[in-house]
Amino acid sequence: MIYDCAIIGAGPAGLSAAVNLAQTNRSVIVFTTKEEDSSIYRAPEVNNYLGFFGVSGKELLQSFYDHAAKYNIEIVRKKVINFYKSENIFTINANNEFYEAYSVILAIGTPKKTLLENEAEFVGRGISYCAVCDGMLYKGRVIAVVGESAEAEEEAEYLSELAKKLYYIPLYKKDEFHFKDNVEVVLSRPKGVHGEDFVNAVELEDRILNVDGIFIIRKTMPADQLIYGLEFTEEGYIKVDKNMQTSIEGLFAAGDVVGRPYQVAKAVGEGQIAGLSASTYVKRIKEADKKD
Amino acid sequence: MIYDCAIIGAGPAGLSAAVNLAQTNRSVIVFTTKEEDSSIYRAPEVNNYLGFFGVSGKELLQSFYDHAAKYNIEIVRKKVINFYKSENIFTINANNEFYEAYSVILAIGTPKKTLLENEAEFVGRGISYCAVCDGMLYKGRVIAVVGESAEAEEEAEYLSELAKKLYYIPLYKKDEFHFKDNVEVVLSRPKGVHGEDFVNAVELEDRILNVDGIFIIRKTMPADQLIYGLEFTEEGYIKVDKNMQTSIEGLFAAGDVVGRPYQVAKAVGEGQIAGLSASTYVKRIKEADKKD
Known part of the structure; x- marks a missing residue:
């Protein structure tokens, strides 16, 4: 099936886009790693999203998930590694499973840069972001795994079964690690x-x-590694027009990834615009396809 | 007292701005004619404002008023006729009572044009928008009153006590009018x-x-008559930058008046940005004032 829209991120911007697409009768799939990854999840209290007062970030996010559930929106807990566009169809690689959609909305939260100097130039030439995608290429070899959070340990375990030797480099604090003998933790x-x-x-x-x-x-891929040809502002945000369309037709963005303030209402508003814009875009290209 | 911010309009954009200003500890005054004037009030059901599902526009607006009440936000039921800026202070004429504020946010809903051809060029030279402001100038004279809605009848009654003869021209449908003998209803x-x-x-x-x-x-003044020097887009919306600032420093705008889609979440998001921008602006000019 080709979805009308694939949304990457299930925070306020992503879910607002999803609800607005669903209300205009479009099919939607939402990708997220874990709901705890949304920065709002850790907010002790949110008082400035109009209509809610004195709620925790977690409670507010739950109301958002409940709203999405009313429309039976499909939420898939997989990390999107990258995606590309070919002839009006986007193909999305989510942990090495592939999905197709007519439009994509990036709602991936505060922008992240690549981590290492000259990382970008070695992507696909020894730099990888996905254990299940590329693990087999390193069977019997020596690899390093840089883990942003404890969730990376699972991917490191998988890779340690393939690699001859694995250096695990955590970017987070933890006292004890439990790996196979061929893993060396490097602090x-x-x-x-x-x-x-x-x-x-x-x-x-x-x-x-x-x-x-x-x-x-x-937890989330840096936006500049997700798709080729995306343009950014000088401050490092994804560049969008007033309809939240990026430099790539059919690709929209909303929320923290397009700029400050990093706030729920702003993200929800932009998600709505992105969702409605994607809805209009999909209608147009489907009608054009019929004429061909 | 000089308010930190005066907000014109108490729909989703205006109340979102108010709540965000209050949360950053700024003093706020909100002007509205009646809550029923917000276009959302008449929506039978709103399903695409994230966190609320299956509510009527009236119920949603009530939640917004309840939220504003948590911050004890002052909501004044008066129509703003016009305002001007002089040395960093805005002076607002609300039905001939005057208020001062360091910043103003326009959240007045879908943009309205002037009604009559060449109306704008006669403002202050025989065209008036406010009975109590200008009524005395027409004592003993012949005037016409164009009423957009039944609320205008009260102002016409007031004017009929001053004028020699009054033509009342309703823009709405109604079977019977009850005026003094010197009033002629013209359909x-x-x-x-x-x-x-x-x-x-x-x-x-x-x-x-x-x-x-x-x-x-x-019910609401056309934006181009509210303040001199405001710039508009080609489509007739108030021109704003990404911080929701208009062409006049310290004057912000949000919601339907700055563009489509005419939707609650978009208005609430923009109201938040306008509120936070106004808050930052007020802090800056107050600090600059102290240094002088």
Whole structure:
């Protein structure tokens, strides 16, 4: 099935877009890693989203999920690795499973940069963001896994069954790690990538480790790695017009990823605009397809 | 007292701005004619404002008023006739009572044009929007009153006590009118203004009435008559930047008046941005004032 719209992110912007698309009778799929990943989830109290007063971020988010449930909106707990557009159809890679949609809305929260110096130039040449997608390429080899949060440990475990040797580099604090014997936990900040055609080492603050590949496991992919050709503002936000359309036709963005203030009402409002714009866009291209 | 912000309009955009200003500890005054004037009030059901499902527009608006009440926000039921800025202070004329504020937010709903051809060029020269403001100027004279809704009848009654003769021209349907003997109800569409230095007649579809002045009584003033120097887009919306600031520093706008879609979430989001921008602006000019 080709969805009318695939929404990446299930925070206030993503769910608002979803509800507005559903109300205009469009089919929607929403991708999210975990609802706890939305920054609103940790807010002790939210008082400035009109109509709600004295609620916790968690409660507010629950009301948003409840609203989406009224429309039976499909929410898939998978991380989107990347996606591309070909002949009016977007193909989305969510943890190595593939979905198709006529339009996409990026609602992935505060913009994240790539982590390592020259990381971007080695993507697909030794830098990977997805264990299940690329793990097999490193069977019997030496790899480093950079984990943004404890959830990355699961992917590291999977990779340790394939790799000869695995350096696990956590970006978070934790006292004890439980890995197989071929895993070495390295507590040093990663800084850059060495290599020529292909990655051959990762540079840390205090040493250089020779590796055949580097997996960077984050909660959300940096927007500039999700799709080729996306334009950004000078401040690093996704560039959108007043209909929330990005530099790529059929691709919209809303919420923190397009700019400040990082606030619920602003995100919900932009999500609505993105959802309605995507709805109008999909109607137009479907009608054009019929004429062909 | 000088308010930190005066908000004109108490629909979703205006109340969202108010709540966000109150939360950042700014003093706020909100002007509205009646809550029934918000277009949302008449919506039988609203399903696409995230967090609320299956509510009537009236119920949703009530939740918004309840939220504003938590912050004890002052809501004044008076129509703003116009306002001006002088040395960082805005002075607001609300039915001939005057208020001062460091910033203003326009949240007056879908943009309205002036009604009559060449109306704008006779403002202050025979065209008036406010009975109590200008009534005395027409004592013993002949005037026309154009009423957008039944609420205008009260102002016409007041004016009929001053005028020698009053033509009442309703823009709405009603079977019976009860006025003093010097009032003639004229059921013909007004089209234009005649005059040289000053108004001398109003042109209707089927006749021309010689008058000394024309009162146009609307629920909301057209934005281009509220303040001098406001810039508009080609489509007739108030021009704003991404912080919702208009062409006049310290004056912000949000909601339907700045563009489509005419939707609650979009208005609430923009109201939040306008409120937070006004809050930042007021902080800055108050600090600058202290230094002087």
